[in-house]
Amino acid sequence: MNRGVSRKSLLSLVIVAILSGCNRSGPTLPESTVKVPERYTAQQSVEGPTTFQPQQQLVSEEPIPQQWWQLFQSQALTGLLQQGLENSPTLEVAEARLRAVEALYRGEQDDLQLPSADLLMSGSRAQSSGATVGQIGSGSVLSMQSATLQLGYRVDLFGANKQKLRGSHAQVLQQQYQLEHARVTLAANIVNSAIQIASLEAQMSALAKIIKDEGAHLSVTEQRYQIGVIPKSDLLGQRASLAQTRTRMPTLKRAHALAQHQLALLLGTTIAEVKLPALSFDQIQLPQRLPLTLPSELTRQRADVLAAEAALQQAAAAVGIATANRYPTLDLSARFGTEANQLSDLLSGGSTVWGLGAGLLHPLFHGDTLEAKERAAVATYQQQSARYRQQVLRAFREVADALRSLQLDSEQLALTEEADRLASETLRLVEQQHRQGAVSYLMLLNAQRQLQQARIQSIQSHAALYSDTVSLLVALGGGWWNPIKEQ
Template sequence: MNRTALPAMTLRLPLLAAALLLAGCAVGPDYRRPDAPVPAQFRAADGWKLAGPADAPIAKAWWKHFNDPQLDQLVEQVDLSNQSIRIAEARYRQATALLDAAQAQALPTLNAAAGVTRSQGVSTTTTGGTTAAVGAPIRNTSRLSLTASWEPDLWGRIARGSEAAGASAAAVAADLRAARLSARAAVSQAYLQLRVNDAQHALLERTVAAYTRSAEITRHRFDAGVAARADVTQAQAQLKTAQAQLIDLGIQRRQLEHAIAVLTGKAPAELSLAPSSSLPELPRVPGLLPSTLLERRPDVGAAERRVAAANAQIGVAQAAFFPTLTLGATGGTQSSALARVLSLPNSFWSLGPNLALALFDGGARSARKDQAVAAWDESVASYRQTVLTAFQEVEDNLAALQILDAEARAQAEALAAATESLELVNNQYLAGTVSYLNVTNAQTVALNAERARLDIMVRRLTGSVALFKAIGGDQP
C-alpha cells in the first residue's frame, strides 16, 4: 500500500463531500402539464347524462352493455390472442427494460477481471565496450483485479434520464391500453355489423318468400285470363332481384367473419359464426364531464407522458454543459507465479476521483439542447392536438347518435305507412282495381323502408361502440 497517497487523499475528502452534497440538484425545467382547451360541457350533450367525477368509471365492461354472450367471448379472445395487443405488450416490456437500465446508472458498477499473460522483452549487455541486445527471460504474469466506479449525479443528468425513461414507459403503457381498446372496439363493430347482416338476410328471405307467393298468384291470375303477361314478368323480375340481393349479402358476411377471425388471432378459415335471429341490445352510453375525458382516454395519457419525457430530455441535454465526476477504485493482486497470486505482498490498489469537462465540441451540445427543446415543442403540440381530436370524436359520435335516434323514429313511422300501403294495394290488385305495377312499387317501398331501418340500427350500434371508444372505454 502506498502510504504517501493518504495525506493527498485526506485533502480531497472535503471536496468530495461538497460535491456529493450537490448530487440530486437536477438542471433543466421541472415538468408541468401543458394547458389544453377543455370545454365546460359537450355541445351535443342535450339529453345525455352529464356525469360527475365519481361517475366516470363505467359499472361494467363497456361491451357487456350490448348483452350478447357471443360478443363477450370474442372480446375475451381478442385480449388473449390479438397480435396488435401482443406488439404493444412487447413494446411495453422494452420500455420497462429501458427504464431499469436508466435507473441502474445511478448505482455503482463493479467489474472483476482475471488474466494470465506470457511475454518476453529485450535486455542489453555490454562487453568490451560493445552493447548488444539479447532476449530477456520469458515471464508469466497472473493478475486478479476488482474495479469499482460511481458517478455522483451532480447535475441531475441521470435523474433526468430516469425521469424521461419512466415517462416513456408510462406512455407505452397507455399505448397498450389504447391497443386493447381499439381491438375490442374493432371486433365489437364487426360483430354488430354481422348480426345486422343476419337480420337483413332474414328480412330478404321473408321477402323472397312473399315475392314467390305473389308471383304464383300472378301466374294463376294470368292463366285464368284476369291478369296481363306484363304482371307475370314484373313479378318474376322483382323476385329475382330480391334473390340476387339475398345472395349478395353473403359477401359481406364472409368478410366480416374473416375480420373477426383475424382480430381474435385466428386464420379466417378457423372461425365460423352461426347466424342469429336476434339483434344485440342498443346500450345507453354513460356520460362524463369533458375534464374527465383527459384522464380516461389512453391516447391522451400517452401524449401527455411523452411531453413529460421530452421535458426531462431538456435537462439531460443541459447537464452535458457541466463537468462529470467519477469516483473509481481498483484493487487486486499480480504475480509471476500463479501459486503466489493470492499472497498479500503481491497486492495493489488505487483510489481517486476523475473530473471531466468538454471544453470545445463545435456547438454539438448546444445543438442537442436545441433539438431537445424542439422535440418538447413538438410533443406539446401533439398533446394539444390529441386532446382536440378526443373532444371532436366524442362530439361527432354524440351528435350522430342523437340524430340517428330521431331518424330511427321517423323511419319506424315510414315503415308502418309502407306496410299499410302494401296491404291496401295488394287488396286492390286482387279486386282488379289496380295493376300489378302498383303492387311491385308498394313492395319495393316496404322492402326499402325495412332495410333502411336495419341500416339505421347498425349505425346506432356501431356508433355506440365508437362513442364508448371515444370516451376511453372502461378505463377510469
C-alpha cells in the same frame, strides 16, 4: 516564481471557464395545455340525464365498466371478447413491447444509480533482453499475475442521469397506455364486427322474406295473365321486380362473409377454424343507460391521450439530457487488487495494489454540436406538444361525434320504424284492393318496393345506433382504469 504564477493563472482560467459553463441555463419549455370545454357539443349538457329515443339515457354519474361490452347483455358477445383478448397477436405485440421497455428501464436504473464493479484477472510471461538493463546476455524471464477489482461511478452533477431515468420511465408509461388503448380498440372492433354480422343477417332474412312474397305475387300474376285479366306488361314488370330484388342478395352475402373473415382475424384465428355463434339483435340488447364522463375528466381516462402525454415527457427529458451534456461530468474510480510473480503469491500481504482517482471532463469547444442537439431536442418537444394537443382535441371531437350520432340515429331509427309500420299497412291495403281490382298493378309494385326499402333502412338504422353506442363508450376511454366487478 513566474512559473508558479503562470500555473496558478492557467488553473484560474480553467476554473473560470468551467464555472461560466455551469452558469448557462437550459431552455424554458412551455407547458402544453388545452382548454377543456364545459360540454362536448353545442346542444348537450351533462348536468342531468339526457334521453335518446328509443330506450337510451345518458347518466353522468355512472362509471364506465372495464368490460363495457357486458352492457349489451349478450353471452355470445362476451364469449367473442374473451377469445379475442386472449388470442389476439396485436395484443401479444403490445405486451412484448411493454416487457422490453420495462426490462431496459430496470437495467438503466441499476446502471445509472449504482457504481459499476469489474474484476480483472491477467497473467503474462515474457523474456527480457539483457541490453534493456545494460547487461550482455539473453536477460531473464519475467512472470506477472494480477487480480484487480475496479470500481467506477459517475456523479450526476447536472441531472443527466435523472433525466435519462425520467425519459425511460415515461417510455414505460407510454407502452402501458398504448397496450390499454390496443385492448379497448380491439374490443370495439370485435363488437362492431358482431353488430355488422347481426345487421347483415337481419337484412338477408328480411330480403329473403320479400323475395318469397314477390315470388308469391308473381305466381298470382301469372295466373291472372293466363286468364286474360292483366296485360303481359304487368307480368313482365313483376318478373323484373323479383329479378331486381334477388340481385341484392349476393351483395349482402359477400359483405356478410367478409365481416366474418374480419371477425376471425380479430379473434386471432382463421375463418376455417373459428366457430362463430349465431348473432342477432334479439341476442344483443341495446344498453338503456349510458355512462357519460364529464369533460374535465376525459383526458385522464383516454389511454391514447395519456400515451401522448408520456411521449411529451420523454421529449422533455431529452431536452434535459441535451442541456446536461453541455456541463462538466465527474467520474470517480477506485481499484484494489494484488500482483505477484507467482500465482500462489497473489494472496500475500506484500502484493497488494490499490488506487483512487477522479476525473472532471468539461466540454469547452465542440463547434455548434452540443447547442444544435439541444435546439433539436427543444424542437422535438414542441412537435410532441402539438401532437398531444391534437390528440386531446381529437378525443373531444370523437365524444362529440358519438353523442351527435346517437341523437340523430335514434331519431332516424324512430322514423324508419314508423315508415316500416306504415309501409306494411299500406301494402296490406293495396294487396286487398288489387285483388278486388280497385288499384293497378303499378301501385301494388310500388307498395312492395316501399316496404322493402323501409325494412332494410330500419335494420340499418338499428345497427347504426348499436355502433354509435360502442363509439361513445370507446370515445369516453373504455373504462380500462376501473376494476372488474366480481360476478
